[in-house]
Amino acid sequence: MKFEQDTANFAELREKYRKALIWAAAIACACLCVAMCMPLIGFGRNYQFLSGFFFLHQDLWFALPVILVPALLLTTHEAAGPARRLEFFASPRALCLVAMGLVTACWLGHHFVYLGYNLSRDEQMADFDAYIFAHGKFFWPLPRFWQAHAQALNQLFMVAIGDHEAWASAYLPVNAAMRAVMSLLGAASLTSPVMTALGAASLWRVAGRLWPDCPSARGVALILYAGSAQVIVNGMTAYAMSGHLALNLVWLDLFLLNRRRSHLGALVIGFLATGLHQPLFHPLFVLPFLELIASQKRWRTLALYLVGYLFIGAFWFAWPKWISAHGIGHIAPLDPATPDYFRRFVLNVHPINLEAVWLTTLNILRFFTWQHLLLLPLLAIGIRATWNRDPFARAVAKSLLLPLAVLLIILPYQGHGWGYRYMHGVIGNGCLLACYGWVALQSQGLSLRRALAWTTAATFLVVMPIRFSMVHHMVRNFAGVSRAIGKSTARFVIVDDMAAQYVLDGVVNLPDLSNRPIELVASGLR
Secondary structure, eight states, rough: OOOOOOOSHHHHHHHHHHHHHHHHHHHHHHHHHHHHHHHTTTTTTTTOHHHHHHHHIIIIIHHHEEEHHHHHHOOEEOOOOOOOOHHGGGOOOOOOOOHHHHHHHHHHHHHTSSOOOOOSSSHHHHHHHHHHHHHHHHHEOOHHHHHTGGGOOTTBBBBBBBBTTTEOBSOOOOHHHHHHHHHTTOOGHHHHHHHHHHHHHHHHHHHHHHTOOOOOOOOOOOOHHHHHHHHHHHSSSSSHHHHHHHHHHHHHHHHEEEEHHHHHHHHHHHHHHHHHSSSSSHHHHHHHHHHHHHHHHOOHHHHHHHHHHHHHHHHHHHHHHHHHOOOOOHHHHHHOOTTTTHHHHHHHOOOOOOOHHHHHHHHHHHHHHSSOOOHHHHHHHHHHHHHHHHHHHHHHHHHHHHHHHHHHHOOOOSSSSSSGGGGGGGGGHHHHHHHEEEHHHHHTTEEEEHHHHHHHHHIIIIIIIHHHHHHHHHHHHHHHHHHHHOOOOOSSSOOTTTHHHHGGGOOOOTTTSSSSSSSEEEGGGO
């Protein structure tokens, strides 16, 4: 799995390096053109999707640097030399410092940037179920009076349990269970920061396994990871995405260890990762590595994983049906597909159309504009250098790209999200591919040390503060309304959910309805 050194001479390598950067800049430029031109020809003219709003107000300003950085690197190169500052990151002490820094940044950001608020329904449902689990229940019974008025309590993304006899979220429970454990320890808000740090530690270990003779690769991996605004901001939230990223990297670390115990441990991690909140993302991450095992004819290992994931999939597909089966009355008229993930998948599959292409283009731009400025060019060099000669690196690349291809046909619209959250679990793949590019250059006498220093300074001193400001500006309006409702002395507050977009996300009650005032959806009242 160690990268094989290219025998091409210096000029040939530099030409490959240039071609990779040209491709990176060209793809970024093409995405920007598609994103901007489709509305001009009439499609999506009003940017009716939240994705369009994010592009105009958050991502457009960073698209140009993403294009220019690969283009600027075309004109520069420097000879490789000792990277002592980067080699510092190969030490466990440095890893501990980075991990503590990530926990601190994400936890402080949760309180001062994110204002301790859950903006989206996904985040709210994580804490909703965490409250239930912390009280030793799988769902919370609704009093008879409220069963008749359950629609007014906001049933968005709720699983149907009889005729509103109880309620719980329609998401899988592992993220909420982790938050429940952390809440019992004193701070549920530390869950995502801790998972962010765990992801960094696992990435560091994976880089050490792949490049034991290149300590600077660990430094590059950590810098790219910590320099992702998407990683840091999602670490401030209750989203399951920090868990996806961390558990995927833990899985990869165990997979690379390549022992019977480590493969069994990877299946345990796979069980948790699949059940975080949606069952699709982790299997998409794993599939290319199972293909790699098959190509190596390791049939026993492949059989172990296939049988293991068969049971994992069966368990989590049955979870919402099991929760829903606890009702004794007729199922309430919510989303009939909610308890059935397979049915939901079939209903969501649709032919590729202009809308899906446009949304996916916006997603790609959003993903890269939320990363370290050097990630895209290094990633392009890494793919170029390894695709035809390193099967493991090719599996890492396929694992990065597969979610994008699948979501193009089933769910191109992500709604709320900081960065492109549906690819959050594979940010580690991007960092590893970038390290492949770094090592390829180092092994043949080229270096991007100066470019890494400048882009890292720009990322942390310019990009990150602006991103944090954008997040804070968007969250504070919704958080302000929530605080105003919380200060009311009324027993009930009725929210006009037709007054503006995403108002329904602001109607949040505790499972036991002990909050005051109780918040009600106007359209759900008779």
